[in-house]
Amino acid sequence: xxxxxxxxxxxxxxxxxxxxxxxxxxxxxxxxxxxxxxxxxxxxxxxxxxxxxxxxxxxxxxxxxxxxxxxxxxxxxxxxxxxxxxxxxxxxxxxxxxxxxxxxxxxxxxxxxxxxxxxxxxxxxxxxxxxxxxxxxxxxxxxxxxxxxxxxxxxxxxxxxxxxxxxxxxxxxxxxxxxxxxxxxxxxxxxxxxxxxxxxxxxxxxxxxxxxxxxxxxxx
Amino acid sequence: xxxxxxxxxxxxxxxxxxxxxxxxxxxxxxxxxxxxxxxxxxxxxxxxxxxxxxxxxxxxxxxxxxxxx
Numbered sequence: 651x652x653x654x655x656x657x658x659x660x661x662x663x664x665x666x667x668x669x670x671x672x673x674x675x676x677x678x679x680x681x682x683x684x685x686x687x688x689x690x691x692x693x694x695x696x697x698x699x700x701x702x703x704x705x706x707x708x709x710x711x712x713x714x715x716x717x718x719x720x721x722x723x724x725x726x727x728x729x730x731x732x733x734x735x736x737x738x739x740x741x742x743x744x745x746x747x748x749x750x751x752x753x754x755x756x757x758x759x760x761x762x763x764x765x766x767x768x769x770x771x772x773x774x775x776x777x778x779x780x781x782x783x784x785x786x787x788x789x790x791x792x793x794x795x796x797x798x799x800x801x802x803x804x805x806x807x808x809x810x811x812x813x814x815x816x817x818x819x820x821x822x823x824x825x826x827x828x829x830x831x832x833x834x835x836x837x838x839x840x841x842x843x844x845x846x847x848x849x850x851x852x853x854x855x856x857x858x859x860x861x862x863x864x865x866x867x868x869x870x
Numbered sequence: 871x872x873x874x875x876x877x878x879x880x881x882x883x884x885x886x887x888x889x890x891x892x893x894x895x896x897x898x899x900x901x902x903x904x905x906x907x908x909x910x911x912x913x914x915x916x917x918x919x920x921x922x923x924x925x926x927x928x929x930x931x932x933x934x935x936x937x938x939x
Contacts, residue, residue, distance in 0.1 A: 728887070729886060740885070740915050742884060743884065743885040743886070744882060744883065744884040744885075745883050745884075745923075746880075746883060746893065747881070844919070866884065868881065868882035869881070870882075870893070870906060
């Protein structure tokens with residue numbers, strides 16, 4: 651290896667009955683291919699403290715990437731969404747590292763569902779601040795359960811098909827506005843210090859109500 | 871090993887529906903992680919991270935858990 655050359659390449663083959671190899675890498679950027687072909691592998695402990703990590707891939711014998719465990723997933727209990735006019739309801743607040751996978755529930759607002767605003771703070775930054783219906787409808791790439799115009803019959807309308815991301819399942823149209831929605835939407839939020847998920851009642855006269863469910867996980 | 875020798879380290883706190891969920895790693899005296907522990911505590915949303923941590927630490931102390939800060 652030439653001195654001063656920016657790239658370092660080292661390799662080794664170890665054939666031993668018992669192995670204990672501590673490896674410390676401080677070079678940057680670095681790619682670390684590890685090929686383990688023993689019949690039985692008990693434990694691989696990796697402690698990665700790099701500020702930036704592009705990917706960690708673990709390939710099973712089938713050469714398919716396998717998921718690396720370590721996530722605790724909890725299903726929150728039913729959240730009461732009752733919110734007076736111009737007030738907020740917090741669905742979930744997590745400090746630590748983790749992810750939010752799912753948001754589901756039903757909301758009723760007598761003044762119309764467009765008054766329900768959804769706010770998502772990821773690592774203390776406001777990353778989404780718009781009507782809830784925009785998130786579950788536009789964000790999911792799903793067409794409205796059914797478009798309405800004034801004069802259409804009041805009643806329940808259901809989505810004909812829901813994609814893998816979920817979205818709006820059904821809604822109640824009272825003849826001039828949508829007052830109740832059922833939704834089940836897959837979120838893909840990763841956070842490193844905190845996440846705050848809340849709904850705001852933007853209306854000045856009526857309270858909103860309903861139930862919410864959030865599925866989230868934390869990383870140790 | 872008695873449970874008094876174990877220390878807990880909080881790695882995440884979640885709040886939802888008037889309930890805090892505290893996620894902790896449990897370490898033995900050697901410093902090895904031996905378990906993960908999840909505790910739920912009833913309480914109102916306290917808005918700021920500092921207030922939440924203070925409240926959670928107080929509640930965990932009441933439950934006689936040794937928690938690293």
